[in-house]
Amino acid sequence: MSEDIAYHEYDVLVIGAGGAGLRAAIEAAEGGLKTAVLGKSLLGKAHTVMAEGGVAAALGNVDPQDGWETHFYDTMRSGHFVSDYRMAEIHAKESPDRVLELEYWGAVFDRTPEGKIMQRPFGAHTFRRLAHVGDRTGKELIRTLEQKLMTLDVDVFQEITATKLFKDQDRVAGCIAYYRDDGRFAVFTAKAVVIATGGWGKAYKVTSNSWESTGDGAALAFRAGAELADMEMVQFHPTGMTWPPGARGILVTEGVRGEGGLLFNSEGERFMEKYDPARKELSSRDVVARGIYKEVKAGRGTPHGGAWLDITHKGAAFIKRKLPGMYEQLLSLADVDITKSHFEVAPTIHYTMGGLRVEAQTGATSVPGLFAAGECAAGLHGANRLGGNSLSDILVFGRRAGAGAMEYAKNAKMPKIDGAEVQAEMQRVLAPLARTEGENPYRLHEELQEIMANHVGIERNGPSLEAGLQKMQELRERTEHMQAKGSRQFNPGWHGVFDVQNMTLLSEAILRGAIARKESRGAQWRTDFPDEMEDQGRVNYVQRLTDHGIEVRPEPVPQMPEELAALFKRGVAPGLANSARKE
């Protein structure tokens, strides 16, 4: 094939330009390495930009009793003890520094009366912990990283999609990508590669996620031999919009409940009092989402199948100051003035806790030279993520994966990519454009979403999961024969082909994980195994792609050392126990 291919060489190649990818690139570039970062969108528009409520860090600015122990405690408990405790510990200890670093780089957080960074309450956080900027924290975070990155010598490749990772013997060697604007190919050879491509919420129809969230990097790394873990753990956020139809699934930030919003069913009952009398609306997301789901199923749902969320009692001035984005979003999209009226919400797919299995300190995957951080990686969030813990995750582990990749690259020679593999991949990528007939990627995406909604949604059971797996395997077969009409120029239909293939692979892994885990825990709710199994449940289901397909095996979760385990024995959060002792 005579193609005009661009060839590049880097010490560190970061695939993904969300918070995790930018933070990783900053670390590697500040260490003096030749670094590049790739993203499917324009710079600063990655999924991270949408984050609203805040970034969790035990700064103790509002509640001085807060500290890393309590943040660690909250994270492990919400993750139902299948998180990697080492990640949870590093995360709790390092988040405050990462937030302050953003301030030093120019982020302007909301302030306390004393002039410190303001922190708001959020579900299942013992203390007021989320540093925020109104309800647009993700934008502040990504903009600050973007602005910092611009001061460094990093090559940024915008609107480019990686389709395959290459290896040189056992280690990773780089990737091939196509430019979205004109379909040209670029081949990147790199000593170390960081995957920071985010989650795969787009496998579901009702989701808060952007089109980018198709799990590309996790799928590419899986195909290259890296392991996945906890794939069954997919988070429903309790409060997505229900209406109008085009807005279904768009997020209503947890900040609404954090700032005092209350949930009611159609009979005016504050139903969370039933499901979690202590924490009510501010219970963990799995519990609140299930609460709404159960109310709807019992016939106490709102007109569009959800619950009422009401924050009117806080007054218009307060709401407009604390939640300006939500006020505007509901007003312009759904004609609802949330300062005057309650509004409908229902669970929406929001976050993928599972992903690439990584080493806690460095983000190293099981493939030498290949690192991962952010939503595409597993480990920190276990069976249920705490709100605000993702923005801190991407900062803490983005930095660590950047450092891990840098250390690896410093001691490595430039690998070689096999030219024949490049040719073969280009042919594969161009094939859908050459087909005169074939499956329609938009249709297959819809079918995929339908299978996921029907078989591995909020409520699961064995027979339905098995049936879903069967359908998914049939669908995967069909995804090999998609056709894209039009040219290589900015062609969303063509781009969709690869999105669908990646999501199909990961969706199968979700189904397989859900089948393997014969219990209910966090986001995994199985009506045929309704209880959490104290002992045999404390495992992570790890998946590997072999020549015979996907293999699943349980791995016991790492055991906490004595001093950390002791934190859970007092029956109360460490910060509360300490303050009780002092009194």
Added chain:
Amino acid sequence: MPDEITLSVYRGDKSGGQEVEFKVPMQTGMVVLDALHFIQAHDAPDLAVRWNCKAAHCGSCSAEINGSPKLLCKTRVDDYVGEVIHVRPMHSFPVIKDLVTDVSWNYEKLRQVPAFQPAIKAPFTLQQRDVDRIQEFRNCIECFLCQNICHVLRDHDAKDRYWGPRLMIRIAELEMHPLDTGDRLELLKGAAGVGMCNITKCCTVVCPQGIDITDNGIIPLKERVADVYWDPLGGLVRKLHK
């Protein structure tokens, strides 16, 4: 409400193009981006349009709807009952394909703005009232609709003499940060060309974030430049007090 709406969407690339009509079933509360997605899924799978958040947070989906610069995800179809909805790419940037334009010039200029230079290490002590204004500016979603409408860039294509309102806001947020020690006034007066703005306020009108670009950003910047360059003594005093 009608059952069906008509969109006339620009299809083309740098070699030229024209509007093409599509019929789309009407749904309650539909935004123009929903209609374009329907067209992609049913009629024109290769229709190029940028989007990410579908909630006016990311600034990807800028276009011109019946001649006005708008976000596709925030513009309701029922605002145009009885009309054909014409959707075209932003006028001031080169078309790549259909509704997608080449906005790289904005990123080049953003890279040229000297970054934040804090006087001290974090944590900072900053009062909310002292950061309200810069938070207003940092609410920018980089949709570049203001760059698109500003007549200096749109009608006079003076990109070599004026960096446009988005860049003025970026510079303003740095200049007005209480802890910043950088000095971008020479840049403002020179290459960035704040003097080219003649305060027509068109940028402020189209800003989907409601940022008061002209009154709160550009005019104070013009005053700072004037202070320093026309009143050396005043400029000196200002510098000492910064």
